[in-house]
Amino acid sequence: MGLFDKYNHIIDRHSKLDDFDVDPFNVCVERVISPTVGVINGQETILVGTNNYLGLTFEADCVDDAVKALKEYGTATTGSRIANGTYVDHVQLEQDIASFLNYRAAIVFPTGYQANLGILAGLADKSDTILLDADSHASIYDGCTLSGATMIRFRHNSPADLDKRLERLKDDKSNKLVVVESIYSMFGDRAPLDEFVDVKNRHGVSLLVDEAHSLGVFGDHGQGLAAEMGVGAEVDYTVGTFSKSLGAVGGFGASNHPLFETLRYTSRPYMYTASSSPSNVAAAITALRHIRTRPELRAKLWENAEMLYNCLSDLGYDICAPMSPIIALRMPDEETAIYHWNLLFKAGVYVNLALPPGAPNRTCLLRCSVSARHSSEQIGHIVDAFAKCSAIISPKAHQQAAVAL
Numbered sequence: 001m002g003l004f005d006k007y008n009h010i011i012d013r014h015s016k017l018d019d020f021d022v023d024p025f026n027v028c029v030e031r032v033i034s035p036t037v038g039v040i041n042g043q044e045t046i047l048v049g050t051n052n053y054l055g056l057t058f059e060a061d062c063v064d065d066a067v068k069a070l071k072e073y074g075t076a077t078t079g080s081r082i083a084n085g086t087y088v089d090h091v092q093l094e095q096d097i098a099s100f101l102n103y104r105a106a107i108v109f110p111t112g113y114q115a116n117l118g119i120l121a122g123l124a125d126k127s128d129t130i131l132l133d134a135d136s137h138a139s140i141y142d143g144c145t146l147s148g149a150t151m152i153r154f155r156h157n158s159p160a161d162l163d164k165r166l167e168r169l170k171d172d173k174s175n176k177l178v179v180v181e182s183i184y185s186m187f188g189d190r191a192p193l194d195e196f197v198d199v200k201n202r203h204g205v206s207l208l209v210d211e212a213h214s215l216g217v218f219g220d221h222g223q224g225l226a227a228e229m230g231v232g233a234e235v236d237y238t239v240g241t242f243s244k245s246l247g248a249v250g251g252f253g254a255s256n257h258p259l260f261e262t263l264r265y266t267s268r269p270y271m272y273t274a275s276s277s278p279s280n281v282a283a284a285i286t287a288l289r290h291i292r293t294r295p296e297l298r299a300k301l302w303e304n305a306e307m308l309y310n311c312l313s314d315l316g317y318d319i320c321a322p323m324s325p326i327i328a329l330r331m332p333d334e335e336t337a338i339y340h341w342n343l344l345f346k347a348g349v350y351v352n353l354a355l356p357p358g359a360p361n362r363t364c365l366l367r368c369s370v371s372a373r374h375s376s377e378q379i380g381h382i383v384d385a386f387a388k389c390s391a392i393i394s395p396k397a398h399q400q401a402a403v404a405l
């Protein structure tokens with residue numbers, strides 16, 4: 001038995017992709033022309049699978065402030081937050097996030113993935129119980145595993161199932177933490193956060209919401225879905241990332257708990273890794289200012305999302321969730337999804353391809369994420385490309401459609 005034998009089925013499956021010019025899971029962007037256009041395989045391509053919701057990656061002052069920080073503080077901190085890796089901007093960013101989300105404190109991590117590891121494994125240990133939505137992101141599952149807590153999955157987006165499971169645990173003395181996301185990255189569906197808050201209050205347990213995809217996207221000032229639904233103050237812990245609407249890299253956890261900052265010297269994913277680079281932190285600080293002060297970016301994002309959603313729906317695509325900037329199209333099978341992805345790519349459009357187990361319920365998806373920076377011409381081009389591809393329902397049809405394109 002070799003160490004890699006366990007991957008044979010994955011290797012076999014991946015070899016199917018050799019028939020195509022481009023492997024959807026190994027795309028290399030050769031040049032970035034703007035937040036919505038890149039050069040891939042020598043071809044100018046419209047990017048509609050980037051999570052760059054507000055298109056801030058090229059915002060002049062975000063870039064300028066990142067360059068300034070690079071020049072003033074260097075390329076990296078070369079140390080952990082608890083050693084030499086806390087600079088004034090890390091502290092500034094934490095204060096900005098805490099005040100933006102009306103929390104007492106925030107803790108910044110190098111990525112959103114690490115924020116979930118660090119907050120979950122910092123808060124819970126083997127004496128605790130975490131109840132998590134079954135469709136939770138890998139970083140939530142990994143954070144729960146790292147914590148050693150008892151993990152109980154409840155049915156996706158079902159406050160009733162959570163309620164039932166908490167009821168069964170009423171004589172169990174362990175601390176309980178409920179974990180949900182606000183908008184789910186694969187299907188783009190929203191959590192009924194008000195109902196989850198209701199359940200957690202009735203059972204007297206804590207609630208953590210991962211707002212990775214909703215920060216900057218929902219709420220009057222972009223604070224996320226909990227704020228938009230008027231339940232922000234009821235969420236005990238919020239986790240988020242800078243890698244989506246903020247157009248940077250990093251993540252955070254935030255809370256009103258008076259002891260929250262204990263995690264700075266108890267959470268291993270916080271302590272045992274180098275802190276975020278100064279340029280990333282500077283870009284995030286400036287991006288957060290844009291999110292707070294420019295509601296027009298959000299308005300444009302939603303206008304674009306509505307346009308693309310309606311057009312794809314008119315073309316007859318099976319869209320996984322009500323309208324949002326994540327527009328996920330359900331494909332009948334893996335082959336169709338891969339062929340469809342390739343045809344779109346040939347037509348100059350990059351979307352995300354998700355195959356099991358990447359998406360829930362063994363679903364195959366083409367996932368678009370809309371940006372405020374898409375022009376109406378670009379949305380028109382994306383829709384045209386989908387229209388040309390929509391006839392494809394089988395690999396055979398792919399051959400014909402490939403000729404037509």
Ligand code: PMP
Pocket residue numbers: 111112113114116137139181185210212213241242243249250251
């Ligand atoms: N949580 C959720 C819900 C996510 O979708 C993601 C990113 N896909 C993350 C956390 C991790 O964020 P990052 O890219 O900053 O590691």
